Amino acid sequence: MIKKVIFILSFLLSGSIGFAQPQSTVEMADAFRADGKIYVVVGVVLIILLGLFAYLFYIDKKLSKIEKNQ
Numbered sequence: 001m002i003k004k005v006i007f008i009l010s011f012l013l014s015g016s017i018g019f020a021q022p023q024s025t026v027e028m029a030d031a032f033r034a035d036g037k038i039y040v041v042v043g044v045v046l047i048i049l050l051g052l053f054a055y056l057f058y059i060d061k062k063l064s065k066i067e068k069n070q
Contacts, residue, residue, distance in 0.1 A: 001060070005053075 032038040 029038070032041060
């Protein structure tokens with residue numbers, strides 16, 4: 001199970017490298033960094049992702065239990 005998660009995460013992270021944008025000025029990101037709000041944005045995104053992963057593990061656990069019973 002852990003190997004599957006690591007594989008999926010590495011696959012997703014390796015794919016995002018190809019979509020990297022060249023260095024340009026992004027006004028909204030600069031404003032968030034200047035105000036210190038970028039950490040709030042990153043924190044909220046991490047909380048959402050952690051919640052999704054926890055929910056997926058919960059569903060997988062329940063599904064495995066159901067499959068084992070049948």
